[in-house]
Amino acid sequence: MVKILIIDSRSLLIKEIKYSFEDEHYRIDKVCSSQEALSKKYSNYDVVIIDSQIRKKDGFQLCKEIREVSTVPIIMITPQGEDYKKIMALEIGADDCLSNPVNILELKARIKVILRRIQKIEDVGMTSEFKVGDFEINTLGRKVMYQKKHINLTGKEFDLLLFLVTNPGEVFDREYLLEKIWGYEYYGDLRTVDVHIRRLREKIEMNASSPRYILTKWGKGYYFKKS
Template sequence: MGSRILIVDDEPLLVKGLKYSLEQDNYDIDIAYDGKEAFEKGKTGQYDLIILDLMLPVIDGLEVCQKIREISQVPIIMLTAKGEDINKILGLEYGADDYMTKPFNILELKARIKAILRRVNNKDTRIGDQIIQVDDFKINTLGRKVSIRNKEINLTAKEFDLLLLLTTNPGKVFTREELLEVIWGYEYFGDLRTVDVHIRRLREKIEENSSQAEYILTKWGVGYYFRNKS
């Protein structure tokens, strides 16, 4: 079988359809129907990706996402039946890698899954066990660990990829569209605000004052870039 995916949703028909469709692409599918079961399964670290519904019984999807993110960097795609932007943004703030609003196109979901897994599976195959030192940052590309002035920083997979891309291209301004395509792996499906949320979260972790950034700067009207101070 291929990559192992955990589907978490309390709608049996939706779960049945998703399971069948993804198994046709050779994914190994497991299922959880409530938040408690999802967390118990998710914390085992046996999955390559989790598809997580926002509205769940026992423990809601946001709390599950937060709990899993405290112990694992497994990619998470959040599903929500609500159209309000705040729920999508909240999902990203709690550590989700991506989100989709129900009803969704299964082909679009598959495209996002493939993009995420391709990025995760291909990470570091070109660079090997390499330590990159940039200003105050020490980046271990194999262990995917980052420290600032010898203090380790806990980053999500997307945050790490953003930091690695920006620090290895100092001074280069990336548009949100470029970052979405390079980091998320798809060009047309994404919401540009996804990039803004991840940049904001990354700044909160690496900057002394995220409102007055020293490392990741904004080129207004264009995009983001890393300023090499040395």
């Protein structure tokens, strides 16, 4: 059974999600404040949904604290018309973002994309463990080592790195990466890709401002260069 944790103080949205998902045999747990949320064991859940305006603590801070202890996929819900908050959420580790008012069908679609990514590893034509230069990648455990040191990546960061690594030298534009990694067509926020590329560079590059591995072909897109 798929388990989803909703951290939101709005009872109506919680009821809508529970009604929409529980008919598909999902288990929905809910908490109404960040204080309650911090008592949860996030490894018990497949997806966590956080309202950025949750009571008691800023939802962005809560997302950051969860990300420090868990790689559970996080979807943030942010106020409509405040796109900069979507970028903030992605910067601190959210895997995806939606704006209020939430379209339940779109939320369900986004969650199903995440679940497919968790439950089925794309066939990359390699063994579950392989090396690329100084990187050691385990696709089953979803772990990355660089020069024998573990790199803590979110789910989307891992997917993005794996895709680029297994297609070295090939340039992909942001629209294609958004559809391939996030699983839905471009609806207007290509910055999602840029933010995740920037976070990846900060984690795997010695100097993120002068990257060695994930490079930009100006006007074309991003690509991975073997060392």
